[in-house]
Amino acid sequence: EDQVTQSPEALRLQEGESSSLNCSYTVSGLRGLFWYRQDPGKGPEFLFTLYSAGEEKEKERLKATLTKKESFLHITAPKPEDSATYLCAVQAFNAGGTSYGKLTFGQGTILTVHP
Amino acid sequence: DGGITQSPKYLFRKEGQNVTLSCEQNLNHDAMYWYRQDPGQGLRLIYYSQIVNDFQKGDIAEGYSVSREKKESFPLTVTSAQKNPTAFYLCASSLDPRDRGSGYTFGSGTRLTVV
Numbered sequence: 538e539d540q541v542t543q544s545p546e547a548l549r550l551q552e553g554e555s556s557s558l559n560c561s562y563t564v565s566g567l568r569g570l571f572w573y574r575q576d577p578g579k580g581p582e583f584l585f586t587l588y589s590a591g592e593e594k595e596k597e598r599l600k601a602t603l604t605k606k607e608s609f610l611h612i613t614a615p616k617p618e619d620s621a622t623y624l625c626a627v628q629a630f631n632a633g634g635t636s637y638g639k640l641t642f643g644q645g646t647i648l649t650v651h652p
Numbered sequence: 653d654g655g656i657t658q659s660p661k662y663l664f665r666k667e668g669q670n671v672t673l674s675c676e677q678n679l680n681h682d683a684m685y686w687y688r689q690d691p692g693q694g695l696r697l698i699y700y701s702q703i704v705n706d707f708q709k710g711d712i713a714e715g716y717s718v719s720r721e722k723k724e725s726f727p728l729t730v731t732s733a734q735k736n737p738t739a740f741y742l743c744a745s746s747l748d749p750r751d752r753g754s755g756y757t758f759g760s761g762t763r764l765t766v767v
Contacts, residue, residue: 583756
């Protein structure tokens, strides 16, 4: 069974204080790892997809990295508008080597950035 | 603008009542999904559909039903058999799930409360 664990559950930062969010995963065969941002009362917004160990992707103050066991979302010099819940999800290959698109999500990390 | 529309935003259900949540997309996506989100928990998959007139149970399908009569529509019915329906419900869609790394597009969610 695929599993995703995110840590910490909540993170409070001062504006400009860089940090990282962790996503540990167990999957039979990783097809892709996804990061989403979710604001209160809204649906998640897609950020990144990572496919293989060593891959990195960046968007503004966010940088996502991937190893064989975990992914990190690095936040550089965060601003209050970066406050949100960040969700990690994995998509696995099924037994036939294909995938039906199902994502398994972690419980999320609630990030609060104070001015 | 293309996207996913969920309605209503807020829904109140009485004990023993069935209610239907609407999900419509104009992205021409093949696959559609229903997730349930509870505080402190990740998104849990209820049902998904890869093509019209076909759908599969997810991890927590008991007490729910769906239909996929049109490509753009994937309504979810919460039946009286669902004993703890209070939650935030999210609908999502994606391109052909066989396409590697197609991220989800989420709707804005429906918050269901039992009264």
